Amino acid sequence: MNAKAPTLKDIAEEVGVTPMTVSKALRGMPGVKASTRAKVLAVAERLNYRVNVQASSLKSGRSGIIRIMVNEYRLPFYAQLIDALSDEVRRNGLTPFLQKTGYSAESAAEAMRSPYFSGSMFDGTIAHASGVTEAGILKSGNPTVLLDDCAANPAVSTVNWPNEMGARAGVQHLIDRGCRNIGIVTVCPYMDVEDLLRDHVSNDPVRLRGARSALIDNGLPYDPEHVIRVTGLNEPQGIDAAHRLADTHAGFDGYLCMNDSLALGLIRGFADRGVRVPDDVRVIGFDGIVAGAYSVPTLSTVSVDLDQLAQIAVGQLLRQINDPDGDWRPTATTVGFALIARESTR
Incomplete structure (x- = not known):
């Protein structure tokens, strides 16, 4: 016995x-x-x-598990985002559960409506994933905080990257380094650039508006031809863009890339064509991934404060969980950033 x-x-x-x-x-x-x-x-x-997790959950009505939903795991920025969020969840005595949607709206919708992946399995969800709609969140009834939702009037609390101010700072840094003809590398494969500027679905339009403002404020030219459109966020797309720019003698003397992976790809693609960074062109990224410190040349970047982001997101979520009947009005919080100047802009 x-x-x-x-x-x-x-x-x-x-x-x-x-x-x-x-x-x-x-x-x-x-x-x-x-x-x-x-x-x-x-x-x-x-x-x-x-x-005894089952008995504890039945007694308290909670699982002690916080779901973290992201688009992918391999992109260096997501690795750091997951790390910051997981550490903050554990610091509050809870267990993180990771879920990948693969940039799929269908996967995100299925995750939000699934009776297994919502309800009692998770106490709450922190989501930075394409296709996670506010309607699906409200229908699920699960406490949720979105990351970088960028909606003009959010129905669910969101914690945003410093998209506009960070892009403005990145372009201003290039201008301060002597650049006068600046290209902006962004993900915009299927939409006209002017339509993208009016969009509120992702952070790319917000960053593009910030970059454009910096150019105009400094009396420098801007038109849609300054926007270099790529189809994805990873290094291979940056390499391809650099090859096209070098082969067509684009004439830009500085580039703001909408994430660090693109910027690293741009540097490597330029090296393939004998274009030297920073001697011939200067390059700055956006995100602040650790890998940027070890590239050749090292990458200048707009570094998002992920620790602050994690603290705010987890704190907001726990307030919803601990007071489910509270009058929680949606909030939109923007975190800070630091501009880190390295070799790629010197």
Whole structure:
């Protein structure tokens, strides 16, 4: 006959604390001394204590799991975003669950309406994924915070990148470095550039508006021909763009790329054609991925404060979870950034 499984009360009695303190210590929550946490973990290990997730969920009505939805895992920026969000979720004593949509609206919609991937399995969702509609979120009834939704009047709280101000700063940096004919590399494969400027579906139009404003404010020319359109966000698209620009002698002396992967691709593509960065052209990216520090030349970038983003997003989500009947009006918060000047613009 199996021995009775140890409980929180058993651990609490042996350590000399309350069951609530044991629960906080096991979940890594704040408010527990390091020495007490160490004793709790040691006793739990010796007693072979295991959390009964099903019973805990039934009792509290919560799973302790936060879903993080993103488009992909391989893009370096997403890796850092996931890392920042996961760390912040764990810091609050919860468990992150990752889900990839592959830029698919159908996958995002299925994830939001699935009775398994919503409801009681997750306490809440943080989503930066294409096709996650506000209607689907509201219908799911699951507490949700969106990342970089960019809607003019959001129905769900969102935490946004510094899209317009960051792009303005990136172009201004190129101007300060002597550039006077600046190209803007962005994802715009199927839409006229002027239509893109009026769009509110993604961050690309917002960044493009910021870049255009910086050019106009400095008395420099802007027209749609300054926008270099690519079909994707990864390095291969940047390499292809650089080959086209070099082969057609485009004449730009500086480039703002809408993400760092494109910028790294641009640098490598120019190298293939004998165009030197920063001697012949200067290049700056947007995001602040760690890989940029190790490229040759190292990449200047508009670095988004992902730690701040994670703290705000998780904090907003926990307020919804902890007070489900509260009058939570949608908010739109923009996080900070830092312009990091490296070799690609010097």
